[in-house]
Amino acid sequence: MAKSEKYAVGVDLGGTNIKVGIVSESGRIISKTSVKTEAMSGPKVVIKNIKKGINEILKNNKRKISGIGIGAPGIVSTKKGTVQNPPNLPGWDEIELGAIIKKEFGLKVNVENDANAAAIGELIFGAGKKFESFVMVTLGTGVGGGIVFNHKIFRGEIGGAGEIGHVCIDPNGPRCNCGSTGCIEAYAGNHYIKESVKKDLHNHPSSKIWELIENDLEKVSPRVIQMAAELGDVYAKEFIHDLGIKLGVAFTSISNVLDISTFIIGGGVAGFGSPLFTTIKSTMVSRVLTPLKHRIKIVPAKLKNEAGILGASALVFYNT
Ligand SMILES: [Zn+2]
Structure with a gap:
């Protein structure tokens, strides 16, 4: 020191x-x-x-x-x-x-x-050290975002830039806290994940999630979904795959607009780990404009708590 x-x-x-x-x-x-x-x-x-x-x-x-x-x-x-x-x-x-x-x-x-x-x-201490430009996405209660371009934060006109959570992937989608509909936050925010699984779980009576929550739907959480997926639960794995597609679609638009190819993903929901990251990447690679295809990188955040x-x-x- x-x-x-x-x-x-x-x-x-x-x-x-x-x-x-x-x-x-x-x-x-x-x-x-x-x-x-x-x-x-x-x-x-x-x-x-x-x-x-x-x-x-x-x-x-x-x-x-x-x-x-x-x-x-x-x-x-x-x-x-x-x-x-x-x-x-x-x-x-x-x-x-x-x-x-x-x-x-x-x-x-x-x-x-x-x-x-x-x-x-x-950028200074973590996974962003080796990149000049990247988009940081925090998957937590909401979906937060920060844009780093050439080692600098891009702030926009009044400091409001980077609100990635409110990129719309379906105008007919669920209502978002911001007042709009179909924002990525309305699919990937902690609360939405919980509500969506609570509603859907009855259609999947053999899901391992039931055991993990001891049949109490209030105990549904991203962590429980992750644990079920790790145990090989088909429904949990599909849920994470589907979320990866949705995030990949949203990130594709961001990447096309900004010409930034690295996404660093943090927050509790990033705990879904490589199954989520792999799907985000394959979705993006299949959709982004050609010059970006071979450059797309999805990197887990390093700093955690x-x-x-x-x-x-x-x-x-x-x-x-
Ligand atoms: Zn919104």
């Missing part, structure tokens, strides 16, 4: 938990903590909890901190440090989060959209 190594505080602002960590410039997590977001109590309480988490992590810290990086949901202006309408944090119209945290701690603060922060984390903290801290060290 270099003596001159720098340290930052990374804050991953989620709808349920706020994860905070001290991270070195090389991506080593020195310490971490987690506090409840209490999103339903509104922005004042959430901001108080962010401060609480940072105070907790700084309490016994003797290292010099270069700054604080925050990954937040919603549309983030990286210049102004504002967070606008985060979907899982009710009551946040537009909050000057950067300025508020800077005033409290007297440190440089960088705020970025959480999906972009995850992409930056993979700490992606949020690492991505947020990277904001302090690297100007992307």
